Amino acid sequence: MSSRxxxxxxxxxxxxxxxxxxxxxxxxxxxxxGVTWQHFTGIxxxxxxxxxxxxxxxxxxxxxxxxxRDALVExxxxxxxxxxxxxxxxxxxxxxxxxxxxxxxWLQVKVNGEPKTGLYNLPGSVTPCPNSSWRDWIFSISxxxxxxxxxxxxxxxxxxxFQDTCYCKSCREKFRSMFxxxxxxxxxxxxxxxxxxIEFKYRSLxxxxxxxxxxISRVKPNILVYMNGGHPQANWHNGRDNALHxxxxxxxxxxxxxxxxxxxxxxxxxxxxxITSKFLEAAARGKPSVVFSDVAFKPWSAYPLTKAExxxxxxxIVANGSSPHFVYHYPNLKEKYYExxxxxxxxxxxxxxxxxxxxxxxxxxxxxxTTADMLTGEQIPTDLTLFKSxxxxxxxxxxxxxxxxxVLYRLHIPFDIIHERTAADNLLSKYxxxxxxxxxxxxxxxxxxxxxxSLEEGSIIADSETSLFTEDGxxxxxxxxxxxxxxxxxxxxxxxxxxxLYVPDSxxxxxxxxxxxxxxxxxxxxxxxxxTRRRQGVYDKLTEPNDPAILMNRGNVYIAGNFFxxxxxxxxxxxxxxxxxxxxxxxxxxSESNLPGSVExxxxxxxxxxxxxxxxxxxxxxRPIREIVRLTDIKCIVKLKDVSKAFSHVLNETLDLREMxxxxxxxxxTLKSYDVIEFT
Numbered sequence: 313m314s315s316r317x318x319x320x321x322x323x324x325x326x327x328x329x330x331x332x333x334x335x336x337x338x339x340x341x342x343x344x345x346g347v348t349w350q351h352f353t354g355i356x357x358x359x360x361x362x363x364x365x366x367x368x369x370x371x372x373x374x375x376x377x378x379x380x381r382d383a384l385v386e387x388x389x390x391x392x393x394x395x396x397x398x399x400x401x402x403x404x405x406x407x408x409x410x411x412x413x414x415x416x417x418w419l420q421v422k423v424n425g426e427p428k429t430g431l432y433n434l435p436g437s438v439t440p441c442p443n444s445s446w447r448d449w450i451f452s453i454s455x456x457x458x459x460x461x462x463x464x465x466x467x468x469x470x471x472x473x474f475q476d477t478c479y480c481k482s483c484r485e486k487f488r489s490m491f492x493x494x495x496x497x498x499x500x501x502x503x504x505x506x507x508x509x510i511e512f513k514y515r516s517l518x519x520x521x522x523x524x525x526x527x528i529s530r531v532k533p534n535i536l537v538y539m540n541g542g543h544p545q546a547n548w549h550n551g552r553d554n555a556l557h558x559x560x561x562x563x564x565x566x567x568x569x570x571x572x573x574x575x576x577x578x579x580x581x582x583x584x585x586x587i588t589s590k591f592l593e594a595a596a597r598g599k600p601s602v603v604f605s606d607v608a609f610k611p612w613s614a615y616p617l618t619k620a621e622x623x624x625x626x627x628x629i630v631a632n633g634s635s636p637h638f639v640y641h642y643p644n645l646k647e648k649y650y651e652x653x654x655x656x657x658x659x660x661x662x663x664x665x666x667x668x669x670x671x672x673x674x675x676x677x678x679x680x681x682t683t684a685d686m687l688t689g690e691q692i693p694t695d696l697t698l699f700k701s702x703x704x705x706x707x708x709x710x711x712x713x714x715x716x717x718x719v720l721y722r723l724h725i726p727f728d729i730i731h732e733r734t735a736a737d738n739l740l741s742k743y744x745x746x747x748x749x750x751x752x753x754x755x756x757x758x759x760x761x762x763x764x765x766s767l768e769e770g771s772i773i774a775d776s777e778t779s780l781f782t783e784d785g786x787x788x789x790x791x792x793x794x795x796x797x798x799x800x801x802x803x804x805x806x807x808x809x810x811x812x813l814y815v816p817d818s819x820x821x822x823x824x825x826x827x828x829x830x831x832x833x834x835x836x837x838x839x840x841x842x843x844t845r846r847r848q849g850v851y852d853k854l855t856e857p858n859d860p861a862i863l864m865n866r867g868n869v870y871i872a873g874n875f876f877x878x879x880x881x882x883x884x885x886x887x888x889x890x891x892x893x894x895x896x897x898x899x900x901x902x903s904e905s906n907l908p909g910s911v912e913x914x915x916x917x918x919x920x921x922x923x924x925x926x927x928x929x930x931x932x933x934x935r936p937i938r939e940i941v942r943l944t945d946i947k948c949i950v951k952l953k954d955v956s957k958a959f960s961h962v963l964n965e966t967l968d969l970r971e972m973x974x975x976x977x978x979x980x981x982t983l984k985s986y987d988v989i990e991f992t
Contacts, residue, residue, distance in 0.1 A: 316600045317630065317667035318563075319657045320399075321347030322639035325646070327358045331369045331381030339390035345650060346657030347396055351467050351637070352387060354400040354457065356380075359437050364410030366403070372456050376414065376449070388462055397464040399536070400457065404450055405470025409436030418446035420477040423497040428477050442471040442520040442551075443482040451527045458531045465536030465562070466528065471520060472540075472550040473513055487512050503686065503785020510685050513551035521560035536562040540604065543568070544591040544679055544729065545710060546688040553681055554595035555731040564596050565637065569605020569625050571617060575935030578881060581714050582929070583721060586628040586912060590729040591679060593633030593671070601634040606641070607649050609936065614642040619652050620985060621936045624927060626656035627986035631914045631925035633671055663961055663988055665918035672915040672922070673726040674744040675899040677716050680751040681732055682783045683709050687752070708829075708877060712749035712776065715880030719891050720747075722909035724902045732758060740765045744898035748774035749876040755783040759792040766796050766868050771896050775871035777804065777831060797870035799835035799863060806830070807843070810850045814842045814857035815890070823854060824886040827861070827873030837863035837870065841890065862890065869894045903975060904949040911943070911983070922952060922991040928983050946980040955991045962987040 321342045326333055342350055355377075356367040365375075371382040384400070391398055411418065412427060419427040420441045431437045440446040454466060479495060487495040491508050499505040525537045538561040542552035554564045568588025573580050581587060585603060592601035605625055609617045622638075629636045636657070640649040660666065687709050720727045728743075735758045740746060746765060751774070759779055766772045772793070779792035780801060790801045807830050812823040817840070830843055842857035863870045879887045888909075901915050902924075912927040931937030951974060958967040958978045967989065970977040978989065 315667040316598075316635070317660075318600055318602065318635040319346055319348045319661060320351065320602060320635060320637035321345055321349075321396075321653075322351040322401075322637060323646075323649075324353070324358070324639065324641045325643060326353040326369055326383055327356050328643055330367075331383040333383055333387070335383065335386035335390045339387065339394050339396065341650070342391070342396055343394040345654045346661055348661075349397045349399060349464075350391060351401045351639070352384065352391075352398050354384065355403045357401065357403045357406070357469055359406050359408050359432075359434060361434060361436070363408035365408065370400075370457055370461065372453060372460070374453060376411075377453075384461055384463075392462070399465040399467040399538075400461075400463045401467050401469060402450070402454065403470070404468050405439055405472050406431050407438050407440060409438065411438050411440075412436065415446065417481075418444045418449075419480070420474060421480040421483075422476050423479050425479070428474050431474075439474060439477075440471065441478050441480050441482060442473075443478070443486050443516050444480060445482070447520055447523065451524060454524065455527055455531045458528050458535055463535070465538070468524070468537070468539040470540065471517065472552060473517070475549040483512075483516070486516060490515065506686070507784035510548040513548055514553045514556055517551040518557050518560060521557055525560050538563045538565060538602075541566045541592075544587055544684075544713060546684040547681065548685040548688075554592060555681065555733040558595055558597055558599060561599070563600040563602060564592055565602035565604055566592060567605075568592075568603040569629070569636075569638070570610045571606075571621060571625070571936070572608075572610030572612070578711065578714075582935070583628070583717065583912065585625045586632050586721075586927075587714075587717055587729065589629050589632035589634035590727075594728055594730045594734060602637050603629045603634045604637045604639070605629070606639050607645055607652050608641065614644055616645055616648045617652075618936045618938050620931070620938060620940050622652040623656060623940075623985040624929060624937070626653070626660070627925065627927045628912065630660050630666065631912070631916070631927060631986075633916070659961070663923075663990070665921045665990075666916065666923055666988070669916035669918040669921075669923060671726070671728050672901060672917050673728045674742070674901070675720060675725055675727040675747065675895070676730045676740075676743045676745070677713065677720070677727060677747045677749060678735060678751055679713060679729050679731055680709070680753060682753045682755075683751055686781075686785055708776070708874065709750050709752070711877040711880045712874065713876075715876030715878070716747050716749040719876065719879055719888060721912055722888055723892055723895075724905065724907060724909075724911070724913040725895065725899050726901055726913065726915050727899075735761055738764075740770065741768075743770065744896050745771040745773060748772065748778045750776040750874065751778045752776065753781045753783050753785065754779040754792050756792065762793065763796055766866075769867075772796055772868040773871070773894055774869070775873065775875040776829065776877070777801075796865070796868050797833075797835070797863065798837040798865040799833040799870050799872070802832040802834060804829065804831050807846065811847055812844045812854065813861050814844050815840070815886070817893075820886055820889065825878075825882065825884055827871075827875055827878045829874035829877070830859070830861075831872040832859050833863075833870075833872050835860055835863050835870075837865040839863055840893075843873075862894075864894070867896065901951050902948055903951050906945075906947050907943070920992060922955070924948075924950065924989040924991065925986070926980075926983055926989070927986045940985045943983045944981065946983055947977065948980065949975050949977050950991070951975045952991055957992045959990045959992075960987055961990060
């Protein structure tokens with residue numbers, strides 16, 4: 313592909329109008345929005361009650377498909393005239409109830425032997441299994457399409473497994489061929505067996521993608537293929553691991569811009585789009601990545617988000633290394649789509665250099681897919697006696713990931729989110745510091761690479777029970793990184809929420825709220841904070857310092873509790889101040905500013921250019937944000953050398969710039985929703 317930055321449009325008008333679109337009008341509309349690529353519906357993503365067969369908008373004769381209209385042949389001509397390339401959308405995960413009778417052997421099966429039904433609250437709807445003979449059928453349909461139509465790529469919505477699947481005959485046979493034993497649901501409570509089931513699901517989906525790509529490429533070698541992938545969370549239920557499956561795709565994507573629900577809940581990450589973009593860029597390994605987004609406030613797909621939220625989403629996607637995709641599902645949002653998307657797409661398309669820019673972050677957070685997966689499940693792994701409930705286990709890792717990210721955002725420290733594959737392949741040398749937020753499950757290989765990173769003058773900051781278990785759930789008895797932490801694991805304890813940490817540093821309040829999950833350790837590292845002795849009640853007298861809470865060893869830091877999870881839940885300002893002292897100075901590209909913590913900052917480099925992205929989440933104390941609070945008279949000191957010019961792309965003006973020792977001071981008159989400052 314000529315560029316890593318795509319501007320993708322998507323409209324479900326095709327479904328709503330059953331293919332009776334005006335191809336020229338739609339293509340002109342998408343081109344006017346600034347779209348360079350488009351998802352165009354081939355196999356409909358809308359399934360309705362009573363439907364027997366799939367609905368399609370291409371002309372392929374097949375007993376399982378009703379061709380509503382060959383809209384594809386008309387639209388390709390009009391789109392290509394206007395420079396828009398087409399990904400054909402194929403629904404490969406949600407099928408109508410007619411398949412219960414016509415192809416029961418294609419379907420995902422629950423442990424009780426019954427087909428999985430009722431997807432998306434539609435009774436009778438079903439889902440195909442990627443290990444079944446259905447795969448041969450979808451390969452055949454897709455190769456026929458590739459041979460007949462001049463499409464540029466396929467986008468697969470799915471395939472995915474669902475939480476209580478799949479136990480069909482094909483899956484049982486594949487599992488036995490992989491591990492030499494039967495697929496037995498009840499054994500999933502054993503961590504070692506669960507690890508095999510997780511590997512089985514990821515391998516199954518990877519094999520499907522590899523074979524799909526191979527079959528399509530035989531017909532059209534340069535065609536692109538990608539699918540709706542996983543998120544920075546547990547993905548084993550669905551079998552989607554972007555970092556593994558990128559090898560079989562030409563780009564990767566995930567739904568990081570479907571914003572909705574109660575946006576003030578801790579489970580609903582305030583910076584979800586940014587985090588997803590970082591997560592995808594690292595997994596993509598140099599290929600393009602896409603964040604799928606909607607202009608609607610989900611799940612009300614006919615009700616719009618605010619323009620302010622869409623502005624922030626587009627900016628955060630581009631600033632963090634991914635490409636924006638935006639869709640509208642209902643015709644009543646067409647005008648909002650144009651209003652919301654066009655200005656943003658055209659703005660970022662007009663900035664030369666960001667399409668091939670790379671992150672300049674010197675800090676990285678390790679996302680552990682293994683930990684996310686092992687801490688969630690259909691049953692609780694009984695050997696993991698450190699944990700109490702599925703909810704607690706899930707939150708421990710997710711909230712720790714969110715908390716670590718939020719700390720860095722608030723301190724304006726640029727960072728990447730890297731994957732276990734990055735660490736396993738030892739691709740860590742560009743960073744000064746690696747942060748391990750509750751990475752409880754860790755392979756020996758990753759532990760060794762992190763250890764070597766720390767020996768080569770990199771810094772490690774870890775919290776909670778990081779590295780206490782192997783990747784397949786075996787309790788090590790001590791941290792796998794015990795020598796890095798210079799700490800020996802003793803026991804995990806739960807503390808009353810009203811207890812305290814004691815901080816000897818005179819610049820802090822002596823007593824600050826505790827981390828309620830305490831890891832008691834034996835250590836000869838330097839203690840920067842302590843847990844106080846347990847008290848008997850909220851108003852009991854303050855107690856003396858006891859066990860170490862924050863330990864430093866040659867630039868490495870071990871925090872003996874759920875520090876990041878606690879920050880995500882409570883946002884104590886002292887946690888930010890403490891963390892600021894723990895970070896190596898190399899991580900701070902923006903060394904000083906008067907920006908509030910609600911402004912997200914990232915830096916990207918493209919040859920002789922450096923881009924500073926400023927994304928202003930300062931709103932009216934509510935989500936979705938209706939009105940951005942404009943900031944004025946901004947001063948930033950940036951650690952850049954050999955810079956003579958700073959240009960604001962939003963203000964379209966050259967900014968005041970003052971050279972300093974190994975840095976520059978830039979003044980920005982005003983910031984509304986976002987800006988891109990280009991240094992040359």
